[in-house]
Amino acid sequence: MKLHLNNTFNKELPADKVIENTRRQVLDACFSYVTPKKTANPSLIHVSEEMLVELGLTKDDAKTNKFLSIFTGNEVLENTHPYAMCYGGHQFGNWAGQLGDGRAINLFEVAHSNKQWAVQLKGAGETPYSRTADGLAVLRSSIREYLCSEAMHHLGVPTTRALSLSLSGDEVLRDVLYNGNRAYEKGAIVSRTAPSFIRFGSFEILSARQNHTALQQLTDYTINHFYPEITSTGKQKYLDFLTKVRDNTIEMIVHWQRVGFVHGVMNTDNMSVLGLTIDYGPYGWLEGFDFGWTPNTTDAQHKRYRFGNQSYIGLWNLFKLANALYPLIEEAEPLQHILDGYNSLFKEQYETMMKSKLGLIQNNDTDSELIGRLEETLHLIETDMTIFFRNLSNITKEDSISIAIKKITEAFYNPLELKDEIKKHWETWLTQYIDRLQQETQTNEQRKQHMDGVNPKYVLRNYMAQLAIDDANKGDYNLIEEFYQLLKQPYSEQPQHHKWFAKRPEWARNKVGCSMLSCSS
Incomplete structure (x- = not known):
């Protein structure tokens, strides 16, 4: 070796x-x-x-x-x-x-x-x-x-x-x-x-202890090895470093939102300066689409790290990194300027991502409203995020509203709840969506191919991981291998594995390891 x-x-x-x-x-x-x-x-x-x-x-x-x-x-x-x-x-x-x-x-x-x-x-x-x-x-x-x-x-x-x-x-x-x-x-x-x-946190501890020599050594090391594209000198070098970390953090969290991943413990010691998802502890995958969901039992009361709050925590953590880097710059204004750009950048990238999930390529001033209405509508009835977005690609420009609803019904945990005002909300949104599709130049087939490339069919659902754990504790590792191979091609149909394209079973709704997890590991 x-x-x-x-x-x-x-x-x-x-x-x-x-x-x-x-x-x-x-x-x-x-x-x-x-x-x-x-x-x-x-x-x-x-x-x-x-x-x-x-x-x-x-x-x-x-x-x-x-x-x-x-x-x-x-x-x-x-x-x-x-x-x-x-x-x-x-x-x-x-x-x-x-x-x-x-x-x-x-x-x-x-x-x-x-x-x-x-x-x-x-x-x-x-x-x-x-x-x-x-x-x-x-x-x-x-x-x-x-x-x-x-x-x-x-x-x-x-x-x-x-x-x-x-x-x-x-x-x-x-x-x-x-x-x-x-x-x-x-x-x-x-x-x-x-x-x-x-x-x-690697920078925070040195700054908190006022070890500015080591702080500069660590920052220079990180730039030299992992951000070689930064060629500026002096204070500007460290400002450019914070800008790069900001941009990479935004990119990472937008991806989390795209696939329905909730990290669960976004403490600053669990944030990579390379914009990598790090420290897989009490994480979870959205089953029902819910901005308020957190998988972490420690976070159950205040829900600081809930799905809909991940972007804000990213900015909060960047503020702490900026504070740590301050001794190398000694000017607050340029640091603040970098942080002030976070929200607009995130919003722009998030909207671009959501448009890709909806299969929208052309620019349209109504897209922000369409996305916002969808997010509101998804909260009206428990709707599986992965199945909804995957099946949405099956809707065509020519579909009637009743046909469109049939194509996404599989995503609803209790389809019988789709009635009265809730049904009207869904019909209104689908009407707007199909109208919007009329403005797209791509064919239905092209749009489906595009959407299926950004909306995974398979993710590591919490109950799936628990099934693998239960078997492994008995000495059976076959599910580990099956899931490992399955998840190497999350955007492919893989009909032989279609049983894993399914809503969370009811037995897993409140089961330890499936609904909520602790940091105990």
């Missing part, structure tokens, strides 16, 4: 001077060296063949004991020095101080085919940032992260990736609902990858 190592983060940035792996405040450093915990009896459950190729590895490499040992933390690859990153963060709107990689350990960086990949293990043991936790992860959360990160990639959503999913052979004690009922679960480790795992 040969990897082209190209470590940069732990070579170019300041390291923790304390070597002992003890929980503590780590000062004047961007990371701490740490060795993964050896596991009892590791075994490989699944590996991403695509990520093997990205890293320059083969299927045969994945079958070796060395691969298993390295990517479960039982062996440290020669000439590498694993480490955990130091960062802080605002959690649910409050400054939490130092957080850091409490259960993630970066193994090394790999350069292959003109790409740079940081490779880390999640669930490989305690670090100086573990606080009171054990640094481990359980099978259920590891399956969710492994499958979802790869599914998001194939949906076209900027994301971290996953290389492998393994059992540790250890039992891990967890309180799933934080209600005092702790139980042992199977321990697991995900090997995940990204160009970098640097977060908003």
Whole structure:
């Protein structure tokens, strides 16, 4: 097994001077060296063949004991020095101080085919940032992260990736609902990858501690390696950096809204400065279209991270990043100017995205109203987001309203509720929509092809992930493989898998793991 190592983060940035792996405040450093915990009896459950190729590895490499040992933390690859990153963060709107990689350990960086990949293990043991936790992860959360990160990639959503999913052979004690009922679960480790795992909180912690030297080092490092297109100097360089992060954050969240993904815990320590979806914890997929839905039990009361609020939280988090970068610029006005551009940019990109979901290419002044009316109408009756938008492409310019309604009825959880005022609202919107289609020059077939390329048929529905978890806990990993293959082609019809193009079953409506999730993993 040969990897082209190209470590940069732990070579170019300041390291923790304390070597002992003890929980503590780590000062004047961007990371701490740490060795993964050896596991009892590791075994490989699944590996991403695509990520093997990205890293320059083969299927045969994945079958070796060395691969298993390295990517479960039982062996440290020669000439590498694993480490955990130091960062802080605002959690649910409050400054939490130092957080850091409490259960993630970066193994090394790999350069292959003109790409740079940081490779880390999640669930490989305690670090100086573990606080009171054990640094481990359980099978259920590891399956969710492994499958979802790869599914998001194939949906076209900027994301971290996953290389492998393994059992540790250890039992891990967890309180799933934080209600005092702790139980042992199977321990697991995900090997995940990204160009970098640097977060908003990586800058916040250095700025909060007034370590401006390290702050500038980290910012320069990030620009040099991940934003080489920034060629400006002085203060303008850091303003251009914030602009790039703003634009990438907008792009990422617009994609989330497009596919109905709710991150669930958009704390600043969970925000990538590369605009990647990172840290798959209590995330969820919209079943019924609902701007007010959040999958996170911790967020159930205030719903800070609900589906309809994700764009605003993106801006709030960028304000915190801007505050962290202020010592490098020392002028508030240019930072504010960048942030002031967020809402108009987001609105423009969101509307463009929604028009693509509706199959509208021509410009029309009424499109904003059409989109707004649709979002209001979708809230009148519980309507499956994925099925609705996928089936909407079957409506033609020539359809009557009654035929159009029949084509989307499958998306309604209770079609009998489609009556009286609710039915009138739907008929009004469909009338406006079909009238609008008359102005399009593309044929029905062309429009359907376009819409089916942006409205997925298959997503990792919450109940699907739970089914895979339930089977895996019994030692059956067939659903993991089935979903992994299914979600590699989310926009294809795949008639052999049509049973997964279905509304959430009623048994899953309020089931733990299907409707609400905790951060316990």
